[in-house]
Amino acid sequence: MAEVWIPPQMQNVTGGQGKVLVDGSTVRQLVNNLEKQYPGLKLMLYDEEEDDIMPGLAVIVDGEASQLGLLERVSDASEVHFLPAIGGGG
Amino acid sequence: MLEYKPNMVLSTQEYKVVGTRPIRPDGADKVTGKASYAADINLPGMIFGKILRSPHAHARIKKLDTSKAEAFPGVRAVITSADLQAPAGRASDLTEGAMVNYKFLSNNVMATDKALYKGHAIAAVAAASAHVAEQALALIEVEYEVLPPVLNAKDAMKADSPLVHERLAAMTTASIRAGGILDDDDPTPGTNTANHFEFRLGDLEQGFKDAEVIVEKETSTVAVHQGYIEPHSGTAQWHEDGSLTIWSSSQGHFTVRDYTARLLGVPVSKVKAIPMEIGGGFGAKLTMYSEPVAGALARKAGAPVKVTMSRTEVFEATGPTSGTNIRVKLGATKAGKLTAAEATLIFEAGAFPGSPVPGGAQCIMGAYDIPNAYIEGYDVVVNRPKTSAYRAPGSPAAAFCIETAIDELAEKLGMDPIDFRLMNSAKEGTRRVTGPLMPKVGFIEVLEAAKAHPHYNAPLEGKYRGRGVASGFWGNNSGPSSAIALVMPDGTVSLTEGSPDIGGSRAAISQQFAEVLGIPFEDVHPKVGDTDSIGFTSNTGGSGVAFKTGIAAITAAESIRQQMIQRAAKIWDVEAGDVEYEDGVVQHKSDPELKLTFKQLAARQVPTGGPIVGSAGVNPPGAGPALATHMVDLEVDVDTGKVTILRFTALQDAGKAIHPSYVEGQIQGGVVQGIGWALNEEYYVSEQGQMMNSSFLDYRMPVSLDLPMIDTVIVEVANPSHPYGVRGVGEVCIVPPMAAISNALYNAIGVRLNSLPMNPGVILEALWKKNGSK
Numbered sequence: 001m002a003e004v005w006i007p008p009q010m011q012n013v014t015g016g017q018g019k020v021l022v023d024g025s026t027v028r029q030l031v032n033n034l035e036k037q038y039p040g041l042k043l044m045l046y047d048e049e050e051d052d053i054m055p056g057l058a059v060i061v062d063g064e065a066s067q068l069g070l071l072e073r074v075s076d077a078s079e080v081h082f083l084p085a086i087g088g089g090g
Numbered sequence: 091m092l093e094y095k096p097n098m099v100l101s102t103q104e105y106k107v108v109g110t111r112p113i114r115p116d117g118a119d120k121v122t123g124k125a126s127y128a129a130d131i132n133l134p135g136m137i138f139g140k141i142l143r144s145p146h147a148h149a150r151i152k153k154l155d156t157s158k159a160e161a162f163p164g165v166r167a168v169i170t171s172a173d174l175q176a177p178a179g180r181a182s183d184l185t186e187g188a189m190v191n192y193k194f195l196s197n198n199v200m201a202t203d204k205a206l207y208k209g210h211a212i213a214a215v216a217a218a219s220a221h222v223a224e225q226a227l228a229l230i231e232v233e234y235e236v237l238p239p240v241l242n243a244k245d246a247m248k249a250d251s252p253l254v255h256e257r258l259a260a261m262t263t264a265s266i267r268a269g270g271i272l273d274d275d276d277p278t279p280g281t282n283t284a285n286h287f288e289f290r291l292g293d294l295e296q297g298f299k300d301a302e303v304i305v306e307k308e309t310s311t312v313a314v315h316q317g318y319i320e321p322h323s324g325t326a327q328w329h330e331d332g333s334l335t336i337w338s339s340s341q342g343h344f345t346v347r348d349y350t351a352r353l354l355g356v357p358v359s360k361v362k363a364i365p366m367e368i369g370g371g372f373g374a375k376l377t378m379y380s381e382p383v384a385g386a387l388a389r390k391a392g393a394p395v396k397v398t399m400s401r402t403e404v405f406e407a408t409g410p411t412s413g414t415n416i417r418v419k420l421g422a423t424k425a426g427k428l429t430a431a432e433a434t435l436i437f438e439a440g441a442f443p444g445s446p447v448p449g450g451a452q453c454i455m456g457a458y459d460i461p462n463a464y465i466e467g468y469d470v471v472v473n474r475p476k477t478s479a480y481r482a483p484g485s486p487a488a489a490f491c492i493e494t495a496i497d498e499l500a501e502k503l504g505m506d507p508i509d510f511r512l513m514n515s516a517k518e519g520t521r522r523v524t525g526p527l528m529p530k531v532g533f534i535e536v537l538e539a540a541k542a543h544p545h546y547n548a549p550l551e552g553k554y555r556g557r558g559v560a561s562g563f564w565g566n567n568s569g570p571s572s573a574i575a576l577v578m579p580d581g582t583v584s585l586t587e588g589s590p591d592i593g594g595s596r597a598a599i600s601q602q603f604a605e606v607l608g609i610p611f612e613d614v615h616p617k618v619g620d621t622d623s624i625g626f627t628s629n630t631g632g633s634g635v636a637f638k639t640g641i642a643a644i645t646a647a648e649s650i651r652q653q654m655i656q657r658a659a660k661i662w663d664v665e666a667g668d669v670e671y672e673d674g675v676v677q678h679k680s681d682p683e684l685k686l687t688f689k690q691l692a693a694r695q696v697p698t699g700g701p702i703v704g705s706a707g708v709n710p711p712g713a714g715p716a717l718a719t720h721m722v723d724l725e726v727d728v729d730t731g732k733v734t735i736l737r738f739t740a741l742q743d744a745g746k747a748i749h750p751s752y753v754e755g756q757i758q759g760g761v762v763q764g765i766g767w768a769l770n771e772e773y774y775v776s777e778q779g780q781m782m783n784s785s786f787l788d789y790r791m792p793v794s795l796d797l798p799m800i801d802t803v804i805v806e807v808a809n810p811s812h813p814y815g816v817r818g819v820g821e822v823c824i825v826p827p828m829a830a831i832s833n834a835l836y837n838a839i840g841v842r843l844n845s846l847p848m849n850p851g852v853i854l855e856a857l858w859k860k861n862g863s864k
Binding site for chain 2: 005008009018060068081085
């Protein structure tokens, strides 16, 4: 199972847990399975209207900012983070 | 010690074209005045737009009457916010990825019910001449109810502060979905705090218990402008089929297309954005101001309209960077190992949410291995122009705080400041405070080069002279990008790419393309395509172009290489697997007689199967963070407070410098902007929110006479995610200078200055305070 790091702002949903193990082979599956384990998390991570990761949020898989978002593949050994996206300046 | 040479490049791998210094393809036109910038466009029947701006920093617009202006001879159109779309107040994705809150964007382009900063656009006029348009602006009647402005974040966070937006929703999310508008039935009170977020790692309390030395520091910075030489300009022309063409200079013409289409209520397919040459952007031309105004005026007037800002408008109505308040607390063992750190970053966003506080928060501890840490960030709206990105957005102010604190900590420990950084440097596999593991970076190599540099080991003699060191981190970005290459019959290549060229990227992209095909750099003719001619390409920002568009060009070149192999196999009637391509020559693997050069094959492309075209659309991960260390020698005139920079050396991991001269130029430019930010630049704002120095005469930017040669050292630690090892270079160079200069000032006069700018008045005040006199 992939290890998902939960941002501090969302840890009230996970009972204070900062890291949780989740089944799934894509980020989309992780988000859906997170919701099953911790109802309410998906609302914070997923933009239903756009069918995408919440605007302004970046998903980091194994140390790299994903360019594929929900479509990014993950493995059982993957480490997944949700962080604020950073805009560049020049 | 390194043997001194100016502008050293510490290479680890050499290539044939990559790493050389050819003349940039766009250079001759630029230095001979032939290049066309945004305001150079002139069209038959074109008229001119001017914008009426709020004289107040905070005022309710009670009445707006444009009838007299509309009746003025020569006036062709007058628009207000009613002529723009009124999008929903929620963040949404742009086409193909980026995020924007269109309500805020639209309200920034043209005020609706309130003017939120001095200079906020209220209405616009298009007329036969700019002078007539200006005369007509004076006829627009606006009745304001002047409201008390709130001008800094600390005041704006107080419970009794005036509210910039009465219905702003506070966010407490991990995203930068900063702010939004409360639903009508939501009883939650409004706020000026658009977002608050946190990062935690390890056990902070235990980390500080383990510390034997603790340093706490609070710093503040005020808004500074990017100071590009070319003001914003947009020209719009509607066509009979309902489509719109926009000419402007920007860091992303696809953003211009998307924003303009949304604000004018037309599909993106009906808008073509043509990128003109750009006279600087540094992040501030990632958004736009003039284009939708020109579009709305042109639609109403039935004629092409050009809207060009004055310098004062650029200062008052485009995004400077944030004013900030940052507090850090660092703990370390006596041996010099960091055990804990915490930081609070408060950034002014300007009139609308979305300061670069996420960048500052993610970078503030990025250079270091800290096992226990806490970071929180606040995004706060105030009655100032909406901030926009400025080179490594958020990181320079963050570094000013933490890098001066580290200097203080190293001093308390009796350690050399570079040795302290070496002991605590982040490296591949370091757990970052924000969570992910650090990819391969070259911070240790940069620090070792700094320590071995002759500058660091040179004696610095004389009274009131000091040397300072500081480092900086910036994550760099990638994104989608496109390239199309057409092989010409004479063996040259027309290469169209999607990234506006703001720093020599046409050359850097062409070099990577030429390297793959083994052809001369001069045979590649690059150009930047408009939005109808090239695939979607994300903004020129995040120091990402040499990486992402480089990979697009490499991929297109690899396609051409394969097509060349197949064409040669067809000519020789052999299997393609028996043919190889090396150094611009296609040859049979076992028959040395079968050989064709790139040029020979190019000449035979049509009869062997048609034109050879290579194209690529990519979205590559792994931009690779950048780290830098700067050292500066300076001298203080204690009678006047003037600071003279005596020597400046900037060391930076570039991964692989595709064109070392342009990497050096980026580094030197970043340092110069950092020196200005450190010593002089500031928005000097009255209590009523009026910028009092909105010209280059009064807004003091450094010029060549203020500066010594900025010496550079390019350290190359290849980024494994790029075929040639590229990592972004354009931003991290502005991160260390302010802290390095503050640290040097401390060594020169014995006072730690914790606010920017450290101008002569501030220095004299500090000296008087230190000496107990006035």
